[in-house]
Amino acid sequence: MNLLNTIGFVVQDGIWSAVAAVCFGVLFNVPSSLLAGCAIAAGLGHALRTLLMQLGLDIEVSTLVGSTLVGFISLYLSRRWHAPIAIFTLCAAITMVPGSFAYRTMLAIIELASGNADTANMALIAAATNAVRTALILGAIALGIAAPALLFEREPPVV
Numbered sequence: 001m002n003l004l005n006t007i008g009f010v011v012q013d014g015i016w017s018a019v020a021a022v023c024f025g026v027l028f029n030v031p032s033s034l035l036a037g038c039a040i041a042a043g044l045g046h047a048l049r050t051l052l053m054q055l056g057l058d059i060e061v062s063t064l065v066g067s068t069l070v071g072f073i074s075l076y077l078s079r080r081w082h083a084p085i086a087i088f089t090l091c092a093a094i095t096m097v098p099g100s101f102a103y104r105t106m107l108a109i110i111e112l113a114s115g116n117a118d119t120a121n122m123a124l125i126a127a128a129t130n131a132v133r134t135a136l137i138l139g140a141i142a143l144g145i146a147a148p149a150l151l152f153e154r155e156p157p158v159v
Contacts, residue, residue, distance in 0.1 A: 006054050014047030021091040030087055037077040041092035045070035049096060060136045063096055067144025070096075075148045085153075089145040098137040105130040 021042030025035045049066030053059055074088035108127035112120060 010047050010051045013050040014043040017046035017095045018043035020095045024094050025091045038091035041070050041073040041088045042095050046095050063137050064140035064144050067141045071145040071148035093141050093145050098134050101130045101134040
């Protein structure tokens with residue numbers, strides 16, 4: 001994949017992530033004046049994640065970096081528009097949820113439960129691998145969106 005195709009793919013991914021974030025914002029009754037912020041956070045965060053994955057990083061590390069960008073953008077937008085940070089982070093981070101890994105985990109567990117001894121070992125390995133990757137990605141999302149707020153929204157210690 002050449003550079004122009006990669007840039008086009010990343011931009012397209014960011015646009016579709018922004019559309020998905022706006023749709024989730026509408027679903028969660030986010031005020032219409034804040035939907036643009038949800039789209040910006042989701043588009044940039046997911047585009048960065050996709051760019052890093054195109055450059056060869058694992059999905060877990062890419063998700064951590066992308067969700068950290070979402071956290072910083074959401075913190076900025078929440079201060080600028082005087083809105084709760086959760087409005088932006090929820091809509092933006094939901095586009096990074098690893099649905100395909102969770103789905104593959106479920107399918108492998110169903111195959112494991114079917115009792116076919118020939119494929120039991122492969123199903124167990126697939127279920128465990130996908131479950132761990134799902135957990136790591138979800139942890140990366142949580143850590144990434146929480147880190148900026150934890151760093152910059154702390155109350156000063158009581159002396």
